[in-house]
Amino acid sequence: MKKLLITLTLVLGLAAFSNNANAAYTIDDAQVENLFASATNASFNLVADVAEAAPVMAVASENGGKDPLIAVLLDFFLGGFGIHRFYLGTKTMTGIGYILTCGGIFGLVPFIDLIVLAVNWDDISAYVDNPKFFMW
Incomplete structure (x- = not known):
């Protein structure tokens, strides 16, 4: 019974597909010209583009020149190696500690770092140049 239903479904599907494949498509040049x-x-205004980017630059300057987006992306992709901590300006031994503990206690510390950076998106200055292994 199942084989009959599957076969019937395939035959009907192929029949419907073959009917649509023979349809003729035409392009009405008048409609294209009217469109x-x-x-x-559309014109691009360089001054408006710079004005829209200004708030992003302001966030980076409040955080000691460190962009929270870059810190979060580095933590997400390379957190086990402590690269986000190097970006934020930690001591070398902290990054080596991340590497030697298999990604900061088996990936738990970078995961918590990711949450902390995402929650404190507006002001990550407390984590810039932080020498502690647990930056929180």
Whole structure:
């Protein structure tokens, strides 16, 4: 019974597909020209683009020049090696501790670091140049 249902479904599906495959597609040039005529031009304003990027630069300057997005991405992808801690300006031994403990106590410390950095997105200055193994 199952084989009959599967076979019937496949036959009906192929029949429906073959009917749609023979459909003729046409392009109406007048409609295309009307679409282009009614479209609006987009212009890029360099001054507006810089003004929109200014708040991002302000966040980085409050945090001692460290961008929280870069710190979070480094922690997510390379947290086991302590690369995010090197970016934030920790001592060399802290990064070596991350490596020797198999990613900071088997990945637990970088995971908590990721949560802490994400929660404190607006102000990560407390974690910049922090020499402790547990930055929190």
